[in-house]
Amino acid sequence: MLNGVPSLDRSQGTARRSIPTSVPTCGFGSMQGGRPPGRDPCRSALHFHICQEIHMIRHLLAAAVLLVAAPLAAAATCSVEIESNDAMKYNLANIDISKSCKDFTINLKHVGKLPKAAMGHNVVIAATADMAAVASDGIKAGAAAEYIKADDARVIAHSKMIGGGESTSMTFPVAKLAAGPYSFFCSFPGHSALMKGTITLTP
Incomplete structure (x- = not known):
């Protein structure tokens, strides 16, 4: 051939x-x-x-x-960045948290300029039904407690209070979000009326 x-x-x-x-x-x-x-x-x-x-x-x-x-x-979805400002606003109205995450991290940045004493911000997670009572008891706890009642079992997680130009972070087990619905909010006096959002658990 x-x-x-x-x-x-x-x-x-x-x-x-x-x-x-x-x-x-x-x-x-x-x-x-x-x-x-x-x-x-x-x-x-x-x-x-x-x-x-x-x-x-x-x-x-x-x-x-x-x-x-x-x-x-x-794995890249197990954290979120949130910004807060001097106008008492978060840049997010909802946080998606995957049930596949073992832990979830919220990174909070205060992009304003006012100090913590005048315009402090934090992130508090609680059941939506408990949000008003947690915020009210936080105000009673005062600035020294960063407006969070000590050992409040209704609080799933919370960050520290920060002022303009500062940042903070908190991490919590996703398993603590067993029954909802849940919300996140700022516990500084008077802020929770505007600074709040929902938490959605996703597969």
Whole structure:
């Protein structure tokens, strides 16, 4: 045979086709110089099953990459950034917390300029039904307690109070959010009427 063309066995009168030794790459030429570049060996019935296996391997590799990347993406959702300002506002009205997170972190930044004594901000998490009572008892506790009643079992978590230009962070177990609904708010006197939002548990 010459270049894959069937050769004739004159003694037997039959044509015998040699098996190509080059490995097809499905549209990209052969790996060892068998076929000319640009000629798709998948058009050949002899190579069709090989190309099918190559395509299947590519799909399996792509699926494996997605499976590896998925947990990394999920881990990145276990924290949130919140900004507060001198106008008594948060920049978020809702926080999504995934049930897949073991712990969740809230990073609070006060982008205003007023000091803590005049315009302090924090983040308090409690059941929505308890929010008003927690805020009221916090005011009674006073500035020395950063407007959080000591050992208040209704408080799921809270950050420290900060003033303009300051930042703080708090981390809590997601398992503590067993029954809702829950809200987050600022316990500084008079702030919870404006500075509040909802917490949504997601799968």
